[in-house]
Amino acid sequence: MKKILVLLLLVSCSKDFFYMPYGSKKIVKKEINKNDHQVQKDIEKSIESDIKKQITETKLPEAYKDETLLNEAKDLFKPLVKYQIKNQKLVDLGKKLYLDASLSKNGKISCNSCHRLDTFGVDNEVTSPGHDGTRGGRNSPSSFNAASNLAQFWDGRAKDLEEQALGPLLNPIEHGLASKEEVLAKLNTDEYKKLFKEAFGKEDAKTFENVGVAIAEFERTLVTPGKFDQFLSGDFNALNEDEKRGLRKFISIGCTSCHYGATLGGQDYQKLGLVEDYPTKDLGRFEVTKDEDDKFVFKVPNLRNIEKTGPYLHDGSIASLEEMIKIMAKHQIGEKITDEDVKDIKSFLVSLTGSL
Numbered sequence: 267m268k269k270i271l272v273l274l275l276l277v278s279c280s281k282d283f284f285y286m287p288y289g290s291k292k293i294v295k296k297e298i299n300k301n302d303h304q305v306q307k308d309i310e311k312s313i314e315s316d317i318k319k320q321i322t323e324t325k326l327p328e329a330y331k332d333e334t335l336l337n338e339a340k341d342l343f344k345p346l347v348k349y350q351i352k353n354q355k356l357v358d359l360g361k362k363l364y365l366d367a368s369l370s371k372n373g374k375i376s377c378n379s380c381h382r383l384d385t386f387g388v389d390n391e392v393t394s395p396g397h398d399g400t401r402g403g404r405n406s407p408s409s410f411n412a413a414s415n416l417a418q419f420w421d422g423r424a425k426d427l428e429e430q431a432l433g434p435l436l437n438p439i440e441h442g443l444a445s446k447e448e449v450l451a452k453l454n455t456d457e458y459k460k461l462f463k464e465a466f467g468k469e470d471a472k473t474f475e476n477v478g479v480a481i482a483e484f485e486r487t488l489v490t491p492g493k494f495d496q497f498l499s500g501d502f503n504a505l506n507e508d509e510k511r512g513l514r515k516f517i518s519i520g521c522t523s524c525h526y527g528a529t530l531g532g533q534d535y536q537k538l539g540l541v542e543d544y545p546t547k548d549l550g551r552f553e554v555t556k557d558e559d560d561k562f563v564f565k566v567p568n569l570r571n572i573e574k575t576g577p578y579l580h581d582g583s584i585a586s587l588e589e590m591i592k593i594m595a596k597h598q599i600g601e602k603i604t605d606e607d608v609k610d611i612k613s614f615l616v617s618l619t620g621s622l
């Protein structure tokens with residue numbers, strides 16, 4: 267039904283469009299000598315060719331095709347919205363904690379070591395070295411736009427940013443602090459005392475849990491809207507032709523069955539190798555739920571800024587975005603796609619890079 271309506275709209279619009287030039291175009295009327303048939307014929311001919319030329323030059327305006335695409339996109343995605351800061355002091359404290367390398371065993375590791383604010387919330391390493399150089403088995407996901415995730419970590423084991431932020435501080439291969447008490451001891455300065463008091467509006471606010479609250483509030487501000495959001499808000503020209511073709515393919519091939527919502531991911535858990543097995547030793551969400559069906563299941567990653575956040579997958583094993591697109595089509599959808607498709611989808615994915 268929707269398609270028929272769109273078709274009707276197209277036909278009626280295009281008719282209007284073809285008729286419009288008669289009225290709008292200035293056709294210079296030459297003096298017609300009624301007796302001079304030749305001149306009259308010439309004029310008629312010139313008017314006719316003028317009109318023909320106009321019609322052949324008049325392609326169906328891109329906007330009509332864009333409108334269908336835009337409506338489909340609006341059903342699947344949502345624009346990213348900047349966080350409305352309610353308590354600037356809490357955000358500022360969270361940022362200071364995020365950047366503070368003294369909150370680590372060797373005094374050199376902060377959240378920013380692995381989730382760098384100047385590189386879209388990642389470190390672009392396969393896996394990240396912690397305080398003693400040891401690397402974990404998983405790639406660092408971006409802290410940017412992470413507030414939109416249904417849960418945190420590749421396997422969703424932390425329910426929100428508050429809970430997540432406390433994990434790395436005590437993780438033996440990340441910040442490497444031994445206990446909550448050790449974290450608080452590192453914060454035992456007059457400056458932090460004052461900042462916690464101001465941020466939380468009360469004395470004795472400097473608790474381990476509140477470290478998580480402040481960091482999470484800062485992370486909520488790490489939202490990176492870009493031209494895709496302008497497109498979703500109705501500006502057809504915010505995306506160029508290559509990017510729009512890529513978006514059409516991203517939808518029609520079926521990437522959107524998992525990558526949807528404001529961050530094109532983060533809303534679902536799905537098996538890596540859903541259609542065709544993919545080799546990995548990481549059991550993913552099974553480690554959290556112990557449910558057989560959750561073997562090799564991961565949180566669908568957020569695709570905002572994806573061009574900047576490689577290498578890809580939970581283990582950082584894939585360096586190129588092109589290869590990543592081919593793997594997804596093959597293992598998640600069971601489609602073999604052409605190099606042209608890969609190129610177009612990549613153009614769309616690159617358009618998801620926002621501003622810092």
Ligand code: HEC
Nearest residue numbers: 377380394395396404405406407412418419420431434440
């Ligand atoms: C040594 C590197 C390292 C440090 C330091 C570190 N992280 Fe992470 N972070 C990771 C890795 C690796 C993961 C993924 C682990 C997993 O899923 O099992 C992760 C996951 C996350 C996630 C989840 C994102 C998502 O999409 O699921 C957030 C948010 C995050 N870290 C924020 C922080 C904050 C805040 C700090 C500081 C308190 C911090 N990280 C310190 C490496 C690090």
Ligand code: HEC
Nearest residue numbers: 521524536538540564566567578579580590591594595598
């Ligand atoms: C059935 C669900 C599903 C479908 C369909 C799907 N993906 Fe994914 N995608 C995932 C999951 C799950 C991961 C993470 C897997 C992992 O890390 O082990 C992922 C990872 C990715 C990544 C890497 C993200 C990162 O930060 O490492 C990209 C890029 C990506 N997908 C793009 C696409 C494209 C393009 C399509 C369509 C051709 C697509 N996906 C189809 C579920 C899906």
